Amino acid sequence: MRYQQLFWDFDGTLVNTYPGMVKAFGEALVACGVNDFEIDSEDIYRTMRQHSLGRAYQRYTAEYQIDRDRLAKIYNQLAAPLLEETVAFAGAAELLAAVTAAGGRNFLLTHRDHRALERLQALQLDNFFTGYVTKDDDYPRKPDPTSLLALCQRYNVDKSTAIMIGDRNLDVAAGHRAGMAGALFDPEHLIVDESQPEIRVTQLADLQDWLWQS
Numbered sequence: 001m002r003y004q005q006l007f008w009d010f011d012g013t014l015v016n017t018y019p020g021m022v023k024a025f026g027e028a029l030v031a032c033g034v035n036d037f038e039i040d041s042e043d044i045y046r047t048m049r050q051h052s053l054g055r056a057y058q059r060y061t062a063e064y065q066i067d068r069d070r071l072a073k074i075y076n077q078l079a080a081p082l083l084e085e086t087v088a089f090a091g092a093a094e095l096l097a098a099v100t101a102a103g104g105r106n107f108l109l110t111h112r113d114h115r116a117l118e119r120l121q122a123l124q125l126d127n128f129f130t131g132y133v134t135k136d137d138d139y140p141r142k143p144d145p146t147s148l149l150a151l152c153q154r155y156n157v158d159k160s161t162a163i164m165i166g167d168r169n170l171d172v173a174a175g176h177r178a179g180m181a182g183a184l185f186d187p188e189h190l191i192v193d194e195s196q197p198e199i200r201v202t203q204l205a206d207l208q209d210w211l212w213q214s
Contacts, residue, residue, distance in 0.1 A: 020082030091204030
């Protein structure tokens with residue numbers, strides 16, 4: 001294996017949470033008084049994928065002159081139950097299993113709270129992970145590398161054998177700042193490459209092939 005220690009983002013990398021996020025965000029905008037004819041789900045998706053949920057809040061609260069706290073509260077209420085409908089991306093289970101079978105380790109680093117772990121358990125993926133950091137651990141958000149460095153110290157990870165895998169530049173940047181490699185998962189070629197990842201893929205199967213190349 002090219003790298004033996006894999007650090008994974010959750011949303012948009014392991015599990016396709018974006019459909020539920022976009023749906024909940026659109027419904028929250030309507031609840032805040034925005035006409036549903038004005039809502040462009042594809043535009044919301046691009047904003048979330050290319051940037052972040054935080055950027056979506058910033059953009060749409062300014063555009064529609066609505067209160068951010070109210071929008072966030074409604075969004076969180078609507079989005080939480082939709083997590084139970086999410087599925088893992090194609091190739092995720094196979095790659096996680098292959099890593100552990102080869103003696104490597106998988107770690108989770110997510111801005112989502114403990115419900116990410118519950119979803120991995122429901123998808124029967126949790127047993128492939130050695131350790132994790134979630135929102136509940138209260139580390140600075142990516143691209144700050146503090147959470148990655150904490151995981152490396154806790155589990156005695158040689159950073160030269162490690163790679164951070166995520167669907168946004170901030171994931172790759174966090175990996176680089178922690179002294180490890182970075183992989184960008186970009187299924188629809190939406191991300192403008194600003195982080196110079198070691199590998200960029202549209203399918204997790206392609207990442208697995210690359211990791212096993214000599």
